[in-house]
Amino acid sequence: MITIKNSITDIALKSEAFNSQWQSKLENLLALGKAAGADFIEIFLENIDHLSILAEQDSITSVSPSFGMGAGIRVFRDKRDGFVCTNDLSESGLQEALSQALDMLGLEINNLVRNDFDGLHLYRNYGEGKKNWLSESLGLNEASKLLLLGTTKLNDYGKNISVRRGSYSRSWQEVLVAGSDGTFARDIRLHQSIGLNVLSTDKEHRSSVGRRYGTSASPDDFRNWDSDSTAEELCESAQKMLYADYVEAGQKPVVLANKFGGVIFHEACGHLLETTQIERGTTPFADKINNKIAHDSVTAIDEGITEGAFGSLSIDDEGMEPQRTVLIENGVLKRFISDRAGELRTGHKRTGSGRRQNHTFASASRMRNTYIAPGSYTPKQLIESIDDGLYCKSMGGGSVGPTGQFNFSVEEGYLIKGGKLDKPVKGATLIGEAKEVMPRISMCANDLDLAAGFCGSISGNIYVTVGQPHIKVDTITVGGR
C-alpha cells in the first residue's frame, strides 16, 4: 500500500515519460529479437493524456479525463509479422511481449540465429519544442467556458431548438519509436477538436445538424475560436433543414461543396489507394499505376505536412517523416499510400503513412491530409452547369466496402433547378463505385479548403483531413425516398 505524504492535490502530474535514456533498454530488446532470427523488430511506446468535455444546454454535464501508457512490439520474418501490445513497460514486461511476438513466428528469444543489429541511430527528438503543449492547451476551466459560450450562442441564434450541445476533446500523445534498422525517434502530438450540435423540433419536424473543427500541433488554436459565427451558421442550417422535404431518389448530377465534401474522394478512392487494399486484393487499382483512373480534371494529394492540419505529423508511427504524395495527377494514378508492411508485401515505397490509433494496433497504410487539388472554375459555374441536380452543402460520414462500393450521407442538401440553388432537401445518401465515379468528376472549382475528420479502419480511429474545392460529379446514385 502506498504511503500518503502529500495531499493528492499537490501531486506533480508528470506527463512526459520517454527520452534517450531508453536507448540501452530498447537496444537490448532489439538485439534479442534480431538474435532470435527476426528480420525486423519495431517497438512503439506510447504515453497518452486525453480530456473530453460535454456541455448540454447551459451546463457542463460530463468531464472525462484519461491517461495511460503502453507498448506495441512488432516482429517481421519474411513477409509475416507478429504483433503484441502490453500496458507493462517494465523491462520484464517488454521482454515478455517481445518473446510472445517472436514465438508467434516460431522464433525463440534466447537463440542466437544472427548477430547483425548495429544499434540505434542518432536519437531524433521531434518533441523537443513541444514540451509545454499539454500545459498550454485549454484547461478544464477555459474549455468549459468556451463550450458554454457556444451553447449560449446557439440559444441566441436558434429558433425551435430543443437540444444544444458543445463538446471539446484534447488528445496529447508522446511516442517513442525504435526499430532494428536503427530508427530511434520521439515525438509529441496534440490534437484538439471542438464542436457544436443542435436538435431543432417543431411538431413532427426534426432536424439535427452539427459542425466540428479540429487542429493539431497548436495549443492555442481554440482560444480564439469564433463560436459566434459557428453558432449562427449552425442555427441557420438547422432552421432550413427543419422543414426540408426528403430528397427524391434517383440518378442525378451533383455538386459537392468544398471542405468536408472531400469525404467522397476519401471513401470512393483514397482507401483503395492504401497498400493494405492491394495486400487484401480488394482494390481495382492494384495494377493501374500510370493508367488513367479518373477524369482529367482530378489531381489528388495525400500529405502529412500542412501546418496545423488534423492529419499532419512530424513522424508517422513507424518513425518516418511524412511526405507530400501525389496520388493522381490529371486523372492518372501515380502512387499508393504505403507503410513498412506495405512496402515489404507490395513493393510500393513507404510514404510516411504508417499510422495507428494507439499502441494496441499495428501500423497500417492510412491517409493523412487527403484532398483534390483546385481547378479553374468558380463554384457558381459548377452549379450553373446543372439543370436538375443536387447541391450537397454539408456531408456526414461514409464508408467503403470490400468490393469498392462506397457511400456517404448528405446532412444539408439543396436541389439545383435551372442552374440555381432551389429548396433544401434532406435524407440523401450517395452511393457508387470508385471506378465508375472517379471519371465522372468533371469540374473542379478554385476554392480548395480542408476539414478535420476521423477515419476508422484496420489500425483503429485516426485523425485525418479531407478536402477539395467544389466539384461536380456528372451523375451518381442519390438514395432517398
Next chain:
Amino acid sequence: MNQQAYKPRNPINTQRIVDTLNNLAKYESIKQWDLGASSSKDISVQVDKGKPKQLKGSQRSSITIRVWNKQGLVGITSTSDLSELGLRKAFEGAYQASKFGNPNDIPDFSSLAKEPLTNLHKPIIEFQGIKRLLEILKDAENQLLNMHSSIKNVPYNGLAETNFERIYINSQGANRFIKATQASLYLYARAQEDNRKPRSAGAIRLAHGVKELDINACIEEASNRTISHLNYNQINTGRYLVCFKPEAFLELMGAFSSMFNARSVLDGVSLTKKESLGKKIASPTLSLFDNALHPSNINSCNFDGEGTPTSNLCLINGGVLENFLHSEATARQFGVNPTGHAGLGAKVSVGADWLVIERKEGENLLLNKLKHDEYNDTFILIEGLNALHAGVKASQGSFSLPFDGWLVQNGVKTSIEAATVAGDIRDVLNNIIHIEADQEITHQGICPHIWIDQLSVTGEE
C-alpha cells in the same frame, strides 16, 4: 510453442486496489467512490492464401475511478495504469474533475449494487495457442476457397480467443466480479466471375472457446452468402414489399435504440418521451426484449457498469412501450429501479445489451402466407445494412442506408447490385405487416424475419 505464456498473468488485484483507494479517500476525507476495471488477454490470427498474415497478442487493463467530493459533485478519470502511482493519479484526476460535476444530475450508487446476481455458468475454456489458431484458420480459408470456383480470396478473416475479467467495487462494499473466455471467427469472401463485378459476403461465429466454434457452419454460411450474390442485377427505384432478415432488422433496431433509452429521453434526443410509456409505438404483432442473460449471448455479463444486476426486460409488448433502459440516475428520475444497462461515468451512459424480438402470439396470423422462402410474389429480401454510422439520424427517426440483399420474384433470388433503403423508423415499426414465427439466433441478438410494406428503395438504374 509455450502455451503457458498465453495464460493471463496479471489478473486484477482487487484487494490491492481497494486498499489503495480507501487510503487515498481517507486522506482527502472523500467518503464515496466507486470503480470499474477490466483486464484482458487475447491472441488473434489472420491468414492470406494459406500463409500467416498478421498474428496478434495483447494484454490490456483499464480502470475508471469515480469520486464524490465534499460538495457531493462527481468526477471520473480512466487509466490503463493500474500501478499504485497510476491509481493515485487517477484518483487525483477524478477529484479535479469533480469540481466540474453537474449539480443538476448527480449519479449515486445503484440501490441494487449488492443484490444477488444470476449465475451465468460461463465455461472457462483453455486457450488453444497461436499455432493451433493458425492451423484452424488456414484450413477454414482453404475450405472456403474450395467451395466455389468464383471465390478468389478471403480478404477479411480472423480467429481470436480472449480471456477477460471485469469488476465493479464501491466504497459501500459492493464487489462484483466476472471472468470469462470468448472466441470469434469471421470469414469474409470475395468472389468474381468473368466480366462481372466482384461480390462479397461473410459470416461470423462467437463461442466461449475455439473448440466450441461451429467452424463448418461459418464456412458454409460465408460461401452460400457469397455465391448467392453472384447472380446480380440493378434494381429500379421504387417502393417495395421488404422482408428483413434477422441480422438486418436487429441492426436497424440497434441503431434506433435511443427510443428505449431513458438517458436519451431525458436528454431530449429520443423519439419517445416519458409519457410514451403505455402508448402504442409499433405494430401489435411486435414484442421486444433486452435480455443480457440469454444463454446465446456469448458476451453476457450479470452486472452493468454500476454493479446493477442485468436481467430480461420487456421494452415493447405487443406494440406498446412497456419499459425504458435505465441507469441509477435515470431510474431515480423515473421512480423505478435501475435495469442493468448503465456504463460508468460522471454522466452515466445507458445502452442495450442483447435484443430479442418476437411475434406477439395471436396477432396477424392472417398473413402467415408471408414466408421468406415460400412467398411467390415480388419482394426484396434485405440481408444486411451498411454504413449505419452515417445513414441513421436517430434523433430524427430517419434512415437512408446501403444494403445487401436480393430481389425475389416467383421464388427466384437475384442479388441487388447496389441500392439504398430509406424510411422513418416510426413508420417501419407501425407498418410491420408480418413477423414470421421462427426466431433465429444471431451474434447480436434474436429475431425472426420481419415484413414491411412500401419501403423506399433506390437502385442504380
